[in-house]
Amino acid sequence: MKNSFRATLVASALVVTLTSVPAFGAGPGVTDQEIVLGQSAVLEGPASALGLGMRAGLQACFSQVNEAGGIGGRKIRLLTKDDGYEPDRAIACARELISQENVLLLIGGVGTPTANVITPICEEAKVPFVGAFTGAATLRTPFKKYVVNVRASYGQEMEKLAQYLVDSKKLTRIACFHQNDGYGQAGLSGIQTALKKRNLELVATGNYERNTTAVKAALLDVKKGEPQAIVMVGTYKACAEFIKLARKFGLNDALFCNISFVGTKALLAEVGEAGEGVVISQVVPSPYTEDLPVLKEYQAALKKHQPAMQPDWISLEGFLAAKFFCQVAEKTGKELTRESFLATIQKVGTFDLGGLTLQFGPEDHQGLDAVFLTQIKGGQVVALP
Numbered sequence: 001m002k003n004s005f006r007a008t009l010v011a012s013a014l015v016v017t018l019t020s021v022p023a024f025g026a027g028p029g030v031t032d033q034e035i036v037l038g039q040s041a042v043l044e045g046p047a048s049a050l051g052l053g054m055r056a057g058l059q060a061c062f063s064q065v066n067e068a069g070g071i072g073g074r075k076i077r078l079l080t081k082d083d084g085y086e087p088d089r090a091i092a093c094a095r096e097l098i099s100q101e102n103v104l105l106l107i108g109g110v111g112t113p114t115a116n117v118i119t120p121i122c123e124e125a126k127v128p129f130v131g132a133f134t135g136a137a138t139l140r141t142p143f144k145k146y147v148v149n150v151r152a153s154y155g156q157e158m159e160k161l162a163q164y165l166v167d168s169k170k171l172t173r174i175a176c177f178h179q180n181d182g183y184g185q186a187g188l189s190g191i192q193t194a195l196k197k198r199n200l201e202l203v204a205t206g207n208y209e210r211n212t213t214a215v216k217a218a219l220l221d222v223k224k225g226e227p228q229a230i231v232m233v234g235t236y237k238a239c240a241e242f243i244k245l246a247r248k249f250g251l252n253d254a255l256f257c258n259i260s261f262v263g264t265k266a267l268l269a270e271v272g273e274a275g276e277g278v279v280i281s282q283v284v285p286s287p288y289t290e291d292l293p294v295l296k297e298y299q300a301a302l303k304k305h306q307p308a309m310q311p312d313w314i315s316l317e318g319f320l321a322a323k324f325f326c327q328v329a330e331k332t333g334k335e336l337t338r339e340s341f342l343a344t345i346q347k348v349g350t351f352d353l354g355g356l357t358l359q360f361g362p363e364d365h366q367g368l369d370a371v372f373l374t375q376i377k378g379g380q381v382v383a384l385p
Contacts, residue, residue, distance in 0.1 A: 035329065036102070040081050040097065041055060041109060042085035043080070053265075054108045057319035063301070063304075064297075086210075090117050105129070106122060106130065107325060108130075115136065116139075128338055131321025149365055152283045153190075158191045179233060179234045187233030219242055235262060243275060258281070278376045281371055294354030302319070
């Protein structure tokens with residue numbers, strides 16, 4: 001009886017050992033059975049839809065890949081820590097994922113203020129930080145070896161909005177409502193640069209504190225500039241509150257423009273009828289069409305593996321980041337390490353995700369550059385021509 005019990009213990013220990021010891025030639029977070037990735041993102045609070053959306057997109061793709069046998073027989077496991085969209089918590093999450101959980105890399109981070117503190121941690125530990133849901137310039141310039149961006153930058157989004165507002169609609173009185181942190185400053189700087197190219201300046205600015213909806217003071221500051229258009233750099237609850245209050249305060253003729261990080265579907269739900277005519281820039285194609293093979297794949301994977309989630313731009317961005325990771329990992333082969341992962345990106349350069357192509361270069365770690373404009377009309381989000 002004792003021998004039988006001892007044999008069971010030995011067998012159990014052997015299973016644990018075999019699933020936890022790194023595979024020969026592979027790096028941290030990689031065994032013969034699995035690849036472990038980490039995500040620090042907001043899962044609760046007024047910006048939770050952003051983190052939940054990114055996680056859903058990542059998980060939909062990874063579940064689909066795992067169902068088909070994984071990457072070279074290795075299943076992908078994603079560990080997500082809730083950072084509350086706060087830098088201090090993001091630091092703790094990143095350190096725990098890297099030092100304690102020993103993940104291969106971090107993927108799908110959410111937000112500029114959090115990404116700005118995670119980046120130096122990853123650089124010091126030489127851990128790739130892939131596909132963050134932010135377009136901040138701080139993750140792009142100067143070039144950072146361990147930061148790999150999928151999406152276009154906030155500067156590119158602001159340039160697209162300036163083309164629409166100034167070049168096409170001939171508006172000259174532009175104001176900016178922004179979050180009072182790194183995200184808000186990134187967006188503010190982006191629109192200022194775009195306007196400067198057109199010999200214009202903002203007529204007013206107003207800001208609010210992250211993770212709040214206290215926007216009235218900012219609205220009063222913005223209103224003083226008598227703007228024709230207001231570029232908004234915030235999250236969905238705060239931006240919705242601003243738009244609803246602005247309508248009540250007589251800014252009915254102003255054109256409200258949000259950038260992609262706002263969370264389009266969540267904004268639509270929060271703003272209600274006051275959202276009519278609101279413009280939102282996007283950095284991925286519409287999640288509701290089947291124009292590209294990858295969009296069909298995304299919709300099917302989300303329906304099967306994340307049935308509680310409806311398609312939207314955020315989960316699509318997460319899906320694309322995950323699909324990009326899988327392609328790089330597949331091309332890297334058995335000896336998957338943090339350095340070999342990055343080397344594969346440089347060696348291959350171009351990755352076709354299914355009609356959507358990501359391109360990288362020696363000093364370029366941003367895969368996509370396209371920006372699309374959408375607008376709320378009749379309670380729906382439609383493409384602007």
